[in-house]
Amino acid sequence: MEGPEWSSPGLDVTAGRYPLSVERHVMRMVDHLVPGVTTVTPHARYYALHGLIAAHAGAAGSTAPAAQELLRRAEVALAAVSFAHHSHVHEWLPRAHGIDALARRLHSGSVAVAESAVPGRGGYVRNAWGFWGPYAGSETVLGILSPGPMPVPGPRLDGTAVRDGLGELLDLAAEETLRVEDLAPLGARLCVCAGGERPDGAWLARLMCGSDAADAGPRSTTRRQTIRLLTRVADTHHVVHFARDVGHVLAYGDFLTTDAVAGGIDVAPAWRGVVLRNYSVGAWRRLWSWLVEQVEGMIPVEELADRFAEELPDVTVDAFLSSLPATRSTTGVPLPAEHDLRLADEPLPLTELRVLAVGARRTDELSGRARDTFLGPRGVELGPEWVGRWLEEKRPTGLRDAARRLVHVLVARSQRVALTKVRRRPDGSLWLPTRLRERDGWLYRTSREGRGDVGLRLGQLSTVLATCGVLRYDRCWSVTRFGRELLD
Template structure:
């Protein structure tokens, strides 16, 4: 996640829509120009976000836009289906969003990184009021209305969250993302983001890409494209992306395996029973015999082969997840240079590929069941240790303990909830959405393409 943040600064897992960058910048510029206090500013912000949701709902007949659903649409669903929005009610705290700042909090860090806003939430150095108002200025007029009649919004579809491409605000954001605006600093963040977008554009140009997350991740992780394609081979971020995407297979397998172990804790369960549940999924024999049956992690050309993909068997398959982890750890001795540096981690840090590789090597002649037994106990102890590090005292004086599994005397365990098991996002889906929403990329019949604007900005 830290590496992804460095490679895609300005876009996070909770910033899926390009137009909200413009909306938030415009609202803060309007509040500054009118000298609004905090309450009036947050009221204007919430009303503007509600107006954007209403227009987007109308434009797509109640369905999602190509880049997803406008923020707050779910909470506004009943009012939207009724055909009218009383703005005071819809925009109230709890009406469409629980936070007084609406959905701007999710975007704030990214907007500060891009210079759209400053640290005080005021308009930043890269904000272009003329361009943004030229694209979505009418949203402020709608925000001031007492009531919105949805049938009247059909003429305002240019304000939809999908309508940024080709509009002044879309072109402004596209220049910022690609580092081609003279107001944005030529710093490491700008360069990393621009080179990542260039690499993605090259992949999109040379492949039939319909899912940025799955397809692009596999191209970055496996095969010879990064070394044989002239543009990719010259990319200063390609090796970092290979290391990150390969590491993500290990992180995802750990998450699935841990979630499965937590699911074995029912009511009050002894740790020995959790261990036994995993051992029942594994064959007898040594660690070395187990490792010898894994598929090759390199192809005939020496490039990484998709061993983790072939071994993956969905959730609820702990043996498959352990195989993924072991195959992934084998790459520690195969990778070199920056790829290995990003991928392997330190052998002194638990759960890194380097740590697992060292443990597997040291225990190659040991029983696989004994290895798995120690691993389960180590994971449970680590979970408690990490949770204790994150424990905080709440305002009412009680302690907040984030662990899902808690231990009692004598090795007994109980859980407070299920663990997350999804793949950790590398922000590629969100970056793709923002690039489509700003007109750098386009979705043409389900296929992602690079636009003429995108080609101009990525030269």
């Protein structure tokens, strides 16, 4: 036996994610409502490509290293063909994975496949399994692949469809060099934007839309309902930016209750609750990002609290609440208060505090499944109910004094959240994921915080549906005839 020894010294403080841990409920609900698509799966053809590799490797009895190499080479070929087909950026579709890393080679006119496919620095991706990792969970949920350490065919994989649609990529993957000018004629069949016209796209569309009774199950049913709801919005509204425009319709107005189709979709109220709750989540993220940005060098917590207070009007909390915009109409329909507040020309801290207060008000205005989904786990710190109680308790006090106290609450919470994520590394040193450190009442930061909203996967779902033939983008979004056949 080896005896005890000293661990390596040091505490590695690096950037972490979700510093206030306010995102969990929204992320969990989105995973429930959009199974099979994530924020990093925008392309339908990668679902088919990974299925193709699984089917080919299984039929050939390939080892894991051989399947891994084939997958990487095929992804390089897909990136090269997609670049050759449209070197410009589609307004509605992200570039194929790996194009940015291969940009120098692609613009030179040729790509050495083996060199480009090597994982790590200099290749098209660092991960040994290419872009299979981001898609693997979704492909397993859909039944395209089975769980395992390498791509293995799942019960819903149609090997014939993926071979007919993308089989030519296997030939390209075997080439030593790919010339961009030679790939251009193949783009109409193999580009990431072309799946809607190919057999692999039709197969994936049926799988995504749950049109096959054999695929029926709770997750398939929920996904089908979500797609029916979103396509109905696209049918009845002018949708240019899918996530923004569809999200607005889901959150506000009477569409979900008056539309003949949307009114009969079970998940519609849940989507209203999720979109509205995400405004509050985004408010906490923006507010925290602004606070961390104010920390220059080392400053006491009290100074940070004062900087927050200076951005707010010198009124009582009661007066602050009275100044909030209306959140529902006389008929009880949700009004776009959060949306309008962010369009106003007000300091960020004041705007986001108002958004949080509006969210707290909605706890008594929503009902049924929309309210349950909006609230999530009850009584949690920084949730809408917590914000409502905090504001009620502070009504008689000054808004600036309440804000100062809130800063202390947020700093303390961020430190607790970071400590729950501490990990001991193999050498015995500790890893602490945080951008803001507190020591004896003094603060310093290692980097800035992001302030983007939590993704609801609406944009990614739209591009997946478009590249498998359910949706079409031509200055605005519409449903294809094939899409209607699958969803009616």
